[in-house]
Amino acid sequence: MAVAAALLRRRALYSALASPSWLHDTSSCYICSISGTHSLVNHPNLRLQRGYHNSGKFDLTDLTHPHIWYPNAREKKRNVFLHVGPTNSGKTHNALKRLEASTSGVYCGPLRLLAREVAQRLNKANVPCNLITGQEREEIEGAKHSSVTVEMADMTTEYQCAVIDEIQMVGCRSRGFSFTRALLGLCSDELHVCGDPAVVPLIQRILEPTGDVVTVQYYERLSPLVPLKTTLGSFSNIKAGDCVVTFSRRSIYMLKRRIEMGGKHLCSVVYGSLPPETRTKQATMFNDQDSNLNVLVASDAIGMGLNLNISRIIFSTLEKFDGICNRELTVAEIKQIAGRAGRYGSKFPVGEVTCLNSDHLPLLHSALKSPSPIIERAGLFPTFDVLSLYSRLHGTDFFQPILERFLDKAKLSPDYFIADCEDMLKVAAIVDELPLGLYDKYLFCLSPVDIRDDISTKGLIQFAENYAKKGIVRLKEIFTPGTLQVPKSHNQLKELESIHKVLELYVWLSFRLEDSYPDRELAASQKSICSMLIEEYLERSGWQQNGRKDFLQKPKRLHQEYDASQLRKYFQEIDVRSK
Ligand SMILES: Nc1ncnc2c1ncn2[C@@H]1O[C@H](COP(=O)(O)OP(=O)(O)OP(=O)(O)O)[C@@H](O)[C@H]1O
Numbered sequence: 086m087a088v089a090a091a092l093l094r095r096r097a098l099y100s101a102l103a104s105p106s107w108l109h110d111t112s113s114c115y116i117c118s119i120s121g122t123h124s125l126v127n128h129p130n131l132r133l134q135r136g137y138h139n140s141g142k143f144d145l146t147d148l149t150h151p152h153i154w155y156p157n158a159r160e161k162k163r164n165v166f167l168h169v170g171p172t173n174s175g176k177t178h179n180a181l182k183r184l185e186a187s188t189s190g191v192y193c194g195p196l197r198l199l200a201r202e203v204a205q206r207l208n209k210a211n212v213p214c215n216l217i218t219g220q221e222r223e224e225i226e227g228a229k230h231s232s233v234t235v236e237m238a239d240m241t242t243e244y245q246c247a248v249i250d251e252i253q254m255v256g257c258r259s260r261g262f263s264f265t266r267a268l269l270g271l272c273s274d275e276l277h278v279c280g281d282p283a284v285v286p287l288i289q290r291i292l293e294p295t296g297d298v299v300t301v302q303y304y305e306r307l308s309p310l311v312p313l314k315t316t317l318g319s320f321s322n323i324k325a326g327d328c329v330v331t332f333s334r335r336s337i338y339m340l341k342r343r344i345e346m347g348g349k350h351l352c353s354v355v356y357g358s359l360p361p362e363t364r365t366k367q368a369t370m371f372n373d374q375d376s377n378l379n380v381l382v383a384s385d386a387i388g389m390g391l392n393l394n395i396s397r398i399i400f401s402t403l404e405k406f407d408g409i410c411n412r413e414l415t416v417a418e419i420k421q422i423a424g425r426a427g428r429y430g431s432k433f434p435v436g437e438v439t440c441l442n443s444d445h446l447p448l449l450h451s452a453l454k455s456p457s458p459i460i461e462r463a464g465l466f467p468t469f470d471v472l473s474l475y476s477r478l479h480g481t482d483f484f485q486p487i488l489e490r491f492l493d494k495a496k497l498s499p500d501y502f503i504a505d506c507e508d509m510l511k512v513a514a515i516v517d518e519l520p521l522g523l524y525d526k527y528l529f530c531l532s533p534v535d536i537r538d539d540i541s542t543k544g545l546i547q548f549a550e551n552y553a554k555k556g557i558v559r560l561k562e563i564f565t566p567g568t569l570q571v572p573k574s575h576n577q578l579k580e581l582e583s584i585h586k587v588l589e590l591y592v593w594l595s596f597r598l599e600d601s602y603p604d605r606e607l608a609a610s611q612k613s614i615c616s617m618l619i620e621e622y623l624e625r626s627g628w629q630q631n632g633r634k635d636f637l638q639k640p641k642r643l644h645q646e647y648d649a650s651q652l653r654k655y656f657q658e659i660d661v662r663s664k
């Protein structure tokens with residue numbers, strides 16, 4: 086009975102999901118079948134699009150005029166201000182001033198940390214501001230402002246003022262399309278766009294057909310950034326306010342240990358797969374003058390827009406593994422990361438940059454002197470409406486072949502590229518095995534699963550399988566109260582980070598399919614426990630006053646404990662079944 090009720094609820098939800106504002110850029114499409122052929126009717130964008138095809142035939146794969154996908158924004162003549170300049174030049178600050186002064190508005194940023202920083206700033210300035218990210222909803226009563234991660238930007242709400250930060254991300258292979266969507270689709274009278282000057286010509290070209298009025302404002306760095314002529318030399322030269330940058334978890338912990346063994350400093354760490362709440366805490370502790378964590382060891386997760394109390398950036402390497410191979414950092418990446426040193430208004434008014442290896446100094450110096458290479462194209466991805474019509478046209482609900490074919494056939498103007506869908510196609514192949522509708526498949530493909538992470542992928546499979554079979558996914562089927570302890574090794578730490586990703590995925594799904602994923606609170610509390618355990622690990626792996634390594638201490642029990650072995654066992658069962 087419970088299952089039947091859940092299935093009914095799910096069906097009802099389907100109709101409600103016909104046009105969810107957080108995914109659809111347009112109002113819904115209508116398609117009717119006439120004598121075996123399909124024709125599209127009454128969709129404003131498609132009516133507009135017809136203008137571009139004299140034959141009167143629709144070509145769904147024609148993405149050459151993406152500005153027409155956003156009729157609400159096109160009804161306005163937006164005043165667009167491009168705030169461009171080097172890092173630490175006050176671009177975001179000035180845009181936020183306008184946002185604070187507006188009657189309604191939205192900030193769209195690339196990172197959850199940044200979105201949180203902005204929400205805090207607005208609330209502190211007595212401008213009630215919601216925080217909305219894929220996995221968080223902190224709604225403030227009466228708020229007319231929101232701070233969001235760019236993927237969450239709502240194209241259907243009208244604002245007086247909108248801000249898009251780090252707009253050079255339009256050129257990002259995987260996330261660029263979300264920045265393009267915000268740039269073309271935000272429905273606001275004023276739009277403030279902040280970023281690197283390398284993106285100006287592209288933005289001007291892209292906005293040209295919209296009729297928006299574009300003004301470019303150039304900025305200069307507010308405080309000096311000095312590339313040092315010498316390397317760090319010995320680790321004994323590390324001082325408070327230093328940030329050592331490296332790109333793998335292993336080397337982050339190795340450097341942390343090395344610095345702490347010197348007995349003078351304790352380190353905060355910030356890197357991508359650390360739970361965001363842990364990252365925030367670590368960054369806050371580093372920023373806090375009263376905390377004894379006065380050195381930061383971080384990956385490029387600190388590279389964008391954040392205001393940290395860093396005096397000197399020390400690159401341990403200028404190469405990073407990008408998922409396929411080791412590659413040199415780009416000029417833009419070096420400048421972004423280096424730009425975290427000596428933030429205006431921080432306790433270090435002059436920033437310094439150096440590296441560990443003297444062979445790297447010439448590249449570092451030349452990168453800091455060079456302009457970032459011009460960004461030529463912006464990312465694009467078809468809306469669900471278009472993909473849905475395309476699938477109907479081909480008479481199939483299999484998402485992977487539909488997406489693959491669409492990508493193959495897509496026609497773009499020279500200002501755009503189609504998003505890198507490699508990971509999405511892998512997820513599509515997984516969900517195509519399940520009896521799910523196209524919309525659900527699309528949803529799983531957009532979910533924040535880390536397909537390169539085994540545990541995260543298995544979590545997705547389990548969540549999708551249970552959803553397809555029963556219409557409801559209970560977290561307790563995977564988690565039971567248990568005896569998990571603070572990780573004692575890197576492998577255990579990595580595993581806990583992966584489990585955190587699975588829980589984040591559950592929370593993400595719970596915001597989209599509320600009835601089918603009812604245990605959001607439980608998932609959120611388990612997520613916090615994961616972060617607490619990781620933080621405990623970070624504390625214990627630190628140098629202690631008495632010089633003792635405290636791994637050997639009896640682990641502290643947490644109030645509510647969590648059994649990772651249960652999850653492992655569960656996932657192993659999935660493995661066995663799928664063989
Ligand atoms: N006019 C100002 N008055 C006071 N503080 C300012 C002013 N302009 C900038 N700041 C402060 O200087 C710091 C850097 O400014 P901001 O974050 O706007 O730089 P940015 O150009 O956006 O840098 P990035 O490219 O790294 O994002 C922030 O802490 C900001 O609050």
Ligand SMILES: [Mg+2]
Pocket residue numbers: 176177178250279390
């Ligand atoms: Mg900024």
